[in-house]
Amino acid sequence: MSGFWGLMRAYWFSESWKEAWALTMVIAALTALASKASVWMAEASGELINSIAFFHSEDNLTPLRSLLVAAGTLVLIVILKDAGFTGIRHLFSTTLHRKWRAWLDRRFNDALLDANHTHYHLQNGDAGAALDNVDQRVQEAIKGMTGGAIGLAMGIVGVIMSVFFVGQKLLETSTSVTGLEFLGEYGSAALAFAAVLVYVPVNTWIALKLGGLLERLTIRMSQAEGSYRGALNTLLRRSFHVAAAGGEGVQNDIHKRIYKDIDGTWGSLNRVHAGYMSFELIYNFIAARIVAYGPGLLPYMNQQVSLKNYVTGAELINSMIQQCSWFIQVMPAIATLKANSRRLTELVEAIENVQAPVDYYRRTGRSEFVRTTQDSEFGLTIANLELMHQGADAKAFLSAPFLNFRRGEWTFVSGESGCGKTSLIKAINGLWPYGAGSIALPAGVRTFYASQDIRLPPITLKRLVCLPDAPDAFHDLQVAAALHDAGLGHLIAHIEEEARDGQPWDTVLSGGQRQKLFVARILLHKPGLLFLDEATAALDGPAKIAFHQAIKDHCPEVTVISVMHEAVPPRALSGESFYDSILTVAGGVASKRPFGSLLAEVTIPFPEKRRRRRRLDAISIPAE
Known part of the structure; x- marks a missing residue:
């Protein structure tokens, strides 16, 4: 045409x-x-x-x-x-x-x-x-x-x-x-x-x-x-x-x-x-x-x-x-x-x-990303990554010499607001246009990307949970189980509806409920690579813990890279950390180290009353 x-x-x-x-x-x-x-x-x-x-x-x-x-x-x-x-x-x-x-x-x-x-x-x-x-x-x-x-x-x-x-x-x-x-x-x-x-x-x-x-x-x-x-x-x-x-x-x-x-x-x-x-x-x-x-x-x-x-x-x-x-x-x-x-x-x-996005963006700036795949056992590998803005003379605002995210590893991304944390996640997903470096994604692994602001299209609740797949790809019982485990069990009876009381789901569900809906999608699809970009911002403390625990219990081999507002991420009720490593973005450089090093720098409050809560295997995200 x-x-x-x-x-x-x-x-x-x-x-x-x-x-x-x-x-x-x-x-x-x-x-x-x-x-x-x-x-x-x-x-x-x-x-x-x-x-x-x-x-x-x-x-x-x-x-x-x-x-x-x-x-x-x-x-x-x-x-x-x-x-x-x-x-x-x-x-x-x-x-x-x-x-x-x-x-x-x-x-x-x-x-x-x-x-x-x-x-x-x-x-x-x-x-x-x-x-x-x-x-x-x-x-x-x-x-x-x-x-x-x-x-x-x-x-x-x-x-x-x-x-x-x-x-x-x-x-x-x-x-x-x-x-x-x-x-x-x-x-x-x-x-x-x-x-x-x-x-x-x-x-x-x-x-x-x-x-x-x-x-x-x-x-x-x-x-x-x-x-x-x-x-x-x-x-x-x-x-x-x-x-x-x-x-x-x-x-x-x-x-x-x-x-x-x-x-x-x-x-x-x-x-x-x-x-x-x-x-x-x-x-x-x-x-x-x-x-x-x-x-x-x-x-x-x-x-x-x-x-x-x-x-x-x-x-x-x-x-x-x-x-x-x-x-x-x-x-x-x-x-x-x-x-x-x-x-x-x-x-x-x-x-x-x-x-041809690479050729297109090269007209207005440097766009030299090399995207490949590798054996899923090696996880996700990033080498010589530089991110910059539009313009032929633009300088890199973020660099990552070498990063590897092992299969099943949970990484917490830390850094001041505006340092480039979200830009890094976008670049890994092919959504940041300007920069250079190689990104090797695990072959045959499904990727999910959850952002803070979730907008829901006017479709049935079942199809919202099944996205991006068609609703007939999953049985109603599978969708119901995912909703229950995500803390939205009270909506199971409405999975075939596009609205409640004449209002679409985007209006009916609160910000926290929308983020729980994304958890239901994760539990249903069980992706191998998960990016959380302020995905728990609308949840309170207990709900954030349940959010993480639900993914931990149902997706044991998922690789998680998470950006959060908090200086320290939530921990399980047992006191164990959900995260294995921390990726720090500071001074325009992204570096990764074991999560234990963060514990030596920050004292994490953990009220004793949470230790006495019910067993972890009975936890589900509480409904709002």
Whole structure:
């Protein structure tokens, strides 16, 4: 789907090509029939005018009957054209629009949500600064582009069919014209074609200039609307924080500033639209009342054609002008089509650029990570690792000469806030773009990454626990056991529900319960490599102990690397440490040593009352 034409034709050459071409052929056939009906309408209009003009003629023996038949014929043709051909064509064109848009939407979602983490990479590097409002591009831009393209294609087909059928009829009814005798019987047809060829192109050029202005303003409007929607979405995500900090005034100022751009652009767009509408109305009036009746006036005045043929010819010319003027009538829509297609092609180019993340990030900084796998018995090994920010001259803010995490080893990551602990975990997981070094992951081992802020998609509770696998990958009893051991046993009866009391699980569950839900996922999947990035921040002391104990009991061979706020991590109720080693990040260097060395530096309080608690094998994380 590279480029504009790639977007245009991809659907017709995809796995859905039969559906696409079948709908297209039906629409083309109905468009041809509608164009042919325009000729019938012109002939019927001429017959009606003629019956009115000669109503009182002595030669007209049945004037009322002739008038009613002509009027009835015209009405029937109009009904056939508008309700039959045009109406049914609209149904098929909107169906094609719906099918095409759905197909493109699936393609973009597949591209954004692939194993390459494309959606993540688009927000980093140089694309993140230039690619605004991906949501608007995927939804509104796809809808606008597909609808505009179908309308444009129908218009082009309509013009071709009209020129063929109407032109054929003009040639059939053509007659000689005084002063143009050298053209013979094609004189009146030549005048008609000349009028169309002069009037339409000149005004189309004017429409193109106005359309270009509309296109630029439409792009600006889309960007402004997207920015405002982004600000509102940010507010909804941070609603509690805004309320707690009393930041409504600041947020209101942000909204006003962004909306000012919308209002100014909208005003300019409205003025251009008003000017274009006036231009189009004047153009249509002159076309229908002057240009259409002009070419046949000379032969009619010289009595070379009858009134019936004069009116019929004028209606044919007007029909041809209207069909050929389709570009003028839909120029605002074409401008919108071009604007939407430009935003989509930018998104396509950005998606293609990040398919090779290493090469992509090398454009804006140093990205020389070497990711390999090794026998799982050797665990995770990191060598000569350096992390840095964007920029060719950026210096390393964190280095790790050599780190090895043995199979089943628990490592506590310690360091001041902002020292690079989370960046290190991101780099191991391939989510930090800039730096260098080698990372050897254990082969055949599943990795889980838990962060502090857990957002839950609107799906069933069972599927939340089974993520990233499908819900049918595990039996209900397995999911129920995982929820029980994680301290969420009271939710077992609701595993097939997407909400409680009309509220999604993301709203129903507290921060601590969301972190317990992640424990349930761990207990169900039993990963071999687990990263905890402030994953217990919302839990109290006893819950943190139970969190660790549940993983220790059910995943004995898991390698854990954990970042926590605490200077010293929780310990088991028996007094034993969950962690085997400590990784300290200080002075821009990450170094690892046995956990016992930390005990010599820090005194760990451990109330005697905890020693008297129930046996460890009966522990489960308490429900909130």
